[in-house]
Amino acid sequence: MIRNGSIIQPRFHVHRSTECVNCRKCIAECSFGVHSWDEKNKRMKADSSKCVDCQRCVVYCPVDALSITRNENIMHPNHAWCEDSLNEIYRQAETGGVLLSSMGAPDRKVPSYFPRILLNASQVTNPSIDPLREPMETTTFIGRRPESIERDLNGKLIDNLPPHLELKEPIMFAAMSYGAVSLNVHKALAMASEALGTYWNTGEGGLHEDLYKYGKNTIVQVASGRFGVHPDYLSAGAAVEIKIGQGAKPGIGGHLTGAKIHGDIAKTRMVPEGIDAISPAPHHDIYSIEDLRQLVSMIKEATNYTKPVIVKVAAVHNIAPIASGIARSGADIIEIDGFRGGTGAAPVRIRDNVGIPIELALAAVDQRLRDEHIRSQISIIASGSIRNSADAAKAIALGADAVSIGTAALCALGCHLCASCQTGKCAWGIATQEGDLMKRLDPEKGAERLYNLVHAWKREIEEIMGGMGINSIEALRGNRLALRGVGLTQKELDVLGIKHAGE
Amino acid sequence: MEIINAKGMDQGDLCALIKKERHLDIEIRNCCGQRYIGCGMKKTRINIIGTPGNALGAFLDGASITVDGNAEDAVGDTMNCGSIFIDGSVGDAAGYAMRGGKIFVHGNAGYRAGVNMKAYKDKSPLLVIGGKAGSFLGEYLAGGTIIVLGLHNPKNTPLTGYFCGNGMYNGKIYLRTTERPIGLSKHLLMNKVGEEEKETILRPVIMEFAAAFKEDPEKILKADFIAVEPDPENRYRELYAAI
Numbered sequence: 001m002i003r004n005g006s007i008i009q010p011r012f013h014v015h016r017s018t019e020c021v022n023c024r025k026c027i028a029e030c031s032f033g034v035h036s037w038d039e040k041n042k043r044m045k046a047d048s049s050k051c052v053d054c055q056r057c058v059v060y061c062p063v064d065a066l067s068i069t070r071n072e073n074i075m076h077p078n079h080a081w082c083e084d085s086l087n088e089i090y091r092q093a094e095t096g097g098v099l100l101s102s103m104g105a106p107d108r109k110v111p112s113y114f115p116r117i118l119l120n121a122s123q124v125t126n127p128s129i130d131p132l133r134e135p136m137e138t139t140t141f142i143g144r145r146p147e148s149i150e151r152d153l154n155g156k157l158i159d160n161l162p163p164h165l166e167l168k169e170p171i172m173f174a175a176m177s178y179g180a181v182s183l184n185v186h187k188a189l190a191m192a193s194e195a196l197g198t199y200w201n202t203g204e205g206g207l208h209e210d211l212y213k214y215g216k217n218t219i220v221q222v223a224s225g226r227f228g229v230h231p232d233y234l235s236a237g238a239a240v241e242i243k244i245g246q247g248a249k250p251g252i253g254g255h256l257t258g259a260k261i262h263g264d265i266a267k268t269r270m271v272p273e274g275i276d277a278i279s280p281a282p283h284h285d286i287y288s289i290e291d292l293r294q295l296v297s298m299i300k301e302a303t304n305y306t307k308p309v310i311v312k313v314a315a316v317h318n319i320a321p322i323a324s325g326i327a328r329s330g331a332d333i334i335e336i337d338g339f340r341g342g343t344g345a346a347p348v349r350i351r352d353n354v355g356i357p358i359e360l361a362l363a364a365v366d367q368r369l370r371d372e373h374i375r376s377q378i379s380i381i382a383s384g385s386i387r388n389s390a391d392a393a394k395a396i397a398l399g400a401d402a403v404s405i406g407t408a409a410l411c412a413l414g415c416h417l418c419a420s421c422q423t424g425k426c427a428w429g430i431a432t433q434e435g436d437l438m439k440r441l442d443p444e445k446g447a448e449r450l451y452n453l454v455h456a457w458k459r460e461i462e463e464i465m466g467g468m469g470i471n472s473i474e475a476l477r478g479n480r481l482a483l484r485g486v487g488l489t490q491k492e493l494d495v496l497g498i499k500h501a502g503e
Numbered sequence: 504m505e506i507i508n509a510k511g512m513d514q515g516d517l518c519a520l521i522k523k524e525r526h527l528d529i530e531i532r533n534c535c536g537q538r539y540i541g542c543g544m545k546k547t548r549i550n551i552i553g554t555p556g557n558a559l560g561a562f563l564d565g566a567s568i569t570v571d572g573n574a575e576d577a578v579g580d581t582m583n584c585g586s587i588f589i590d591g592s593v594g595d596a597a598g599y600a601m602r603g604g605k606i607f608v609h610g611n612a613g614y615r616a617g618v619n620m621k622a623y624k625d626k627s628p629l630l631v632i633g634g635k636a637g638s639f640l641g642e643y644l645a646g647g648t649i650i651v652l653g654l655h656n657p658k659n660t661p662l663t664g665y666f667c668g669n670g671m672y673n674g675k676i677y678l679r680t681t682e683r684p685i686g687l688s689k690h691l692l693m694n695k696v697g698e699e700e701k702e703t704i705l706r707p708v709i710m711e712f713a714a715a716f717k718e719d720p721e722k723i724l725k726a727d728f729i730a731v732e733p734d735p736e737n738r739y740r741e742l743y744a745a746i
Contacts (some may be wrong), residue, residue, distance in 0.1 A: 097744025117683060137528040222581075225619065226600035230583040231564045270602060272625040272646065275673055279595035280643050284618040285577050285599040294538070294577065301518055302543030487578075 012053045014046035019065040026057040031425040031437055046421060052228050054418035056427035067087060088348070097422075099348035102421035102431070104248055104340040104385055104396060104407060107352050111342070113359035114391045118400075118501060120482045122469035129460035129471050131290055137460055140170040142379035144306040144332040155244070161334060163308050165239055168197030169458040171392060172339075173450075174406030175197045175221050175312070175381050177203030177245065179256050179265045179277075180344030180421065181410075182438045183210075185430055188413060188446030190214035192342065194453050201404070204254065205280060206268040208336050212236050218308065225255060225279035227269040231302050239333070240299050241310040242292070244283070247341025247384040248419065250314035250355045254279035255345075260424060260433055270337040289325040296330040310334035314484040315339060315356075315361030315384065320368035327369060327378045336361050338384025340408040344431055345422035352450055358384040363496045364479055366399025367492055375399075375478075389460035398496065399478045405454075413446045504528040514538050514556065521549070531555075536575070541568050544585075557594070560587045563604060576613070579606045585628065588615040588715050595637070598630045601647070605629040610655070614664070615639045620674060622646025631712050638664030641731075644671035650708060652679045652723060661685055668731050673740070676731040677705060677722070690737050696728040 014146030022044055026035040032052055033394040038045045051068060058066045075083045085306040100492060129136070141162035156376065162309045173189050186208060189200035194217045201219040206228020211218070220237035222229050227310055236241055245251065256269075256277040266273040284294050296309050311326045312335040313319070326334050336474040338358025343351065366412055369375035382400035384409065386392050392403045411417070423433035461473070484501040485493050493500055507519050510533035517537045521529060527547050531540070534553030541549050541559060544566035546706050551559075557693035558573070558738035560568050566603045570743030573591035577599060581717045582689060584603040592610030600619045611634035630645035630701070633654045642650045646649045653662040668676050678684065683693055683706035706724060713720035 006618070091744050093743035100745050119564055166621075226581045226601075229581055229600075231545070231562050234543070234562070270626075271621060272623065272673075275645070278643060278645065280619060283616050284639075284642070285580055285596045294557055295580075298539055298558045298580065299575075302562040304522070304563040359580075385516075406544065420745075422743075439710040492700075 002491045003015040006085050006094055007095070009073060009294055010049040010051065010071050011087070014048045014051050014057075015067045016044060016046060017065045017067075018058050020044055021063055021065075023062060025060055025062060027324070029056045029060045029427060031427040031434075032420075032423075032431075033356035040137055046309045051422075052418040054420065055416040055418075055426050056314045069128055069494075089442075100345060100422055101348045101351065101419050102343055102345050103417055103419040104218050104342045105352045106419070108274035110339065110357065113357055113488075113496065114384065114387075116387075116486050116488055117359070117394050117496070117498065118484050118486060119390065119397070119468070120394060120484070121247050121467040126469040128469050129466040130343075131338055131459070131466040134466075135471065136462040136466060137474075138461060140167040140402050141165070142167065142333050142381070144379075146301065147377065157346060163239075163306055164200060165308060166197070167199065169454060169461070170220075170396060170400075170402040171405045171454050171457055172341075172381070172402055173200040173409050174197045174404040175201035175203040175219075175246075175285070176344070176410075177205030177221075178208055178268055178407055178431070179205040179260060181431055182429060182430075182433060182441065182448065183208055183264065184438055184441040184443045185410075186211055187443035188441070188450055189409065191443065191447035192450035192454070193217035195447065196454050197413065198454065199238060201241060202237070205256075205265065206405050207233055207236055207272065208264060208268050208324060209369060219270070221312075222295075223279050224281070224283040225277060227271060227277060227279075230270075234299060234307070239308045239309070239310055240303065241312055241335065242283075242295060242331070243312045244286070244292075245316075245337070246312070246343060247314045247355055247358070248338055248343035249346040249350045250285045250316050251281060252347065252350050253281040262433075281488065290327055292331075293329040300330070310335050310484045314341070314354075315358055317356060319356070319361045320364045324363040324372055324374070327374050331378070333379045333381060333401075334365070335381040336365060338382070340360075340385035342410070352418065352432045358382055358395070358405065359385075360495050362395060362493075363398045363480075369495055370478075389457035390464065393464045393476065394455060394483060395410065395475065395481050396476050398498075399480075401477060405419075408453070409450055412449045413441060479503060504530055506530045506532060508532050508533045509537060510551070514577070518542065520740045521547070523673045527690075534572075534601060541566055551622055554591075558716045560585065563587065572598040574611070578608075579604070582606075582628075584624065584627050592634065593659065601630070602626055603628055603629040605631070607631045607633075607712055607715055612640075617641045617644065617647075617649045617676075617711065619645060620644040621648070629708065631708060633716065633718075635660070635662050635711065636664070636667075639666050639669070640664070641668045641674070642666060644668060644674040644676065648677065648704075648708075650677045650679075650705070652709075652712070654679075654723070662736050672733050674732070678729050679726050680746065681727050683729075683732065687731065690734055691731050692734045693729055693731050695705065696730050700730075701728060709735045 005364040079258040089384045144162045146160045152302045193200040204223035215236045219239045221241045224244040258274045310333040311331040315338045333476045341356040382395045383404040426432040483498040514537040530550045534646045535557040538556035543562040545564045549568045558577045561580040564583040569588045576594035578597040582601045587606045595613040596615045612632045614637040617630045631650045
């Protein structure tokens with residue numbers, strides 16, 4: 001049917017079985033207004049056109065009466081003009097707008113390489129290790145390494161080690177800003193990081209005053225808008241990250257609308273309430289590697305050389321020389337965010353068409369830095385669709401020192417990837433600033449779930465390493481002999497720097 | 504007052520020396536290109552004789568800096584509060600993303616001056632340029648005030664370059680001219696500044712500028728000013744359609 005003059009048909013269909021007891025729990029749970037009570041016919045009804053398939057009502061239905069499917073209606077089959085592309089055309093014809101969505105690129109046509117890479121294990125020679133019974137080292141130090149050791153006149157070592165981050169496991173939480181996610185998400189991430197001995201990242205929206213106490217497990221971010229950035233903020237965390245780009249929207253800035261900027265968000269970002277907060281696409285004080293070096297040095301100067309500086313970039317075509325430039329800019333750590341990295345809002349065309357997969361970018365960067373003999377001086381963090389511990393182990397074997405997880409962390413907090421963050425109506429209390437919705441996420445329970453997830457991954461990484469006969473994460477890093485590809489072309493194998501299975 | 508002779512001194516050594524200095528009043532002599540002077544500092548008063556290098560007073564957090572000479576790029580980058588007076592010209596990206604405090608430049612400013620300045624509560628940054636400004640002045644301006652006076656301009660060339668105020672959505676740019684900036688965006692309004700606004704907003708700033716750089720305030724105030732600000736009727740409209 002035509003709804004509000006639109007010919008676009010609902011993407012999903014909400015089904016209600018006869019088990020329904022009219023308890024109306026679904027009305028309370030749905031923040032998109034799908035469910036309602038039909039007084040005339042004395043029954044529950046659903047407006048499927050409003051459904052985003054966030055699964056909140058399904059999970060919270062006390063009698064399992066609800067299910068959501070794709071709309072069974074079939075548009076005329078045509079591979080070139082599939083249903084999604086037609087609906088996008090209808091949407092733009094009706095609104096004239098740039099298509100906006102969130103979370104990482106969902107498109108299947110761009111391959112995901114992690115599932116096509118297999119890990120090795122020891123048989124007969126180099127015995128495998130049982131991590132439950134034998135020591136297994138997953139502690140990772142990231143930061144800049146000195147070019148050489150120095151000794152004083154008496155031959156004693158001079159401590160010339162620049163500041164480092166110590167991670168109990170090679171997994172950290174990716175940058176998600178306060179404003180894009182709720183304060184409870186930040187609280188959960190901060191508490192979990194403290195318990196895990198790892199780090200969370202403020203994103204570009206500043207650090208809420210209640211969370212300064214988690215400073216030693218916090219990475220503070222400086223993006224082009226410089227929201228909430230002042231000397232005390234820079235000194236509040238364990239490291240400072242300069243965000244140049246993110247995998248979901250390389251080359252694109254940010255725009256938090258005035259409607260979302262109120263109360264503590266305005267205070268934390270240090271911007272007036274109700275006024276848009278725009279992060280320009282570039283940092284207008286960085287137009288070159290030399291300018292980047294200047295910002296890195298400014299931050300180090302402002303923090304008295306006590307904090308490592310991370311530079312985060314999106315994985316794009318020339319990522320290897322870009323990373324080489326960053327390594328020479330004085331930055332201590334490079335973070336590369338791949339094609340499938342998540343976001344709270346991004347233009348669809350950018351999200352789905354710009355950038356390259358993290359696996360290829362990471363392998364290319366690691367190889368380039370090795371070729372230039374600077375790999376050992378700088379650390380690499382990889383992110384952008386690290387979905388499980390095997391992805392993390394493969395990323396480390398491809399050359400990362402550590403990985404950071406954003407989407408996986410949000411899923412641990414209840415996210416069901418409905419890609420509606422930009423609406424601000426997140427039914428799981430994650431990507432919202434509405435009071436009642438925010439309360440749905442208990443930060444303490446959230447922290448526990450995050451702890452469980454990362455702790456489980458750590459145990460799995462230990463199992464993976466043990467199986468290979470490796471007892472230290474350092475022996476896995478850049479160990480591409482531990483990897484084999486399946487079903488990949490020779491070119492792909494060459495870029496990844498791995499052999500084909502059976503070779 | 505403590506005097507530091509920066510002749511031949513390495514940038515890192517100079518900054519370390521300034522930070523170690525207990526004195527709250529420092530004069531740096533023979534300054535020649537050393538970067539990051541005063542970066543993030545809260546209290547100190549620094550007087551510089553010579554030419555400081557890039558990122559002078561970046562992240563400045565309350566300190567005051569005066570320069571007897573020119574300064575280079577990124578003066579007062581992301582500064583929070585404090586003041587910087589430069590009795591000369593500055594390079595590119597002066598006052599980028601500054602949130603509070605004031606920068607007074609006696610001479611000209613290069614490209615990208617005052618880009619992405621923003622205001623917050625009692626903080627409202629002020630950038631005054633005595634001469635002319637290059638292209639991209641006040642782009643993405645999100646708050647605060649930029650004033651360009653166009654002094655020492657015998658050939659009477661335009662005060663600003665291309666893209667003045669492009670993308671600005673808050674704050675105000677005052678120009679001491681009656682001419683429309685080159686290619687002013689249709690999202691911006693340009694109005695002549697009335698006497699009352701001139702007296703209340705501009706006069707105190709001009710008095711401070713004139714006192715600092717020994718100019719005649721009345722001569723500056725005698726000329727007409729225009730103000731550039733976002734057009735409330737022509738904001739950047741909703742661009743997006745959610746899928």
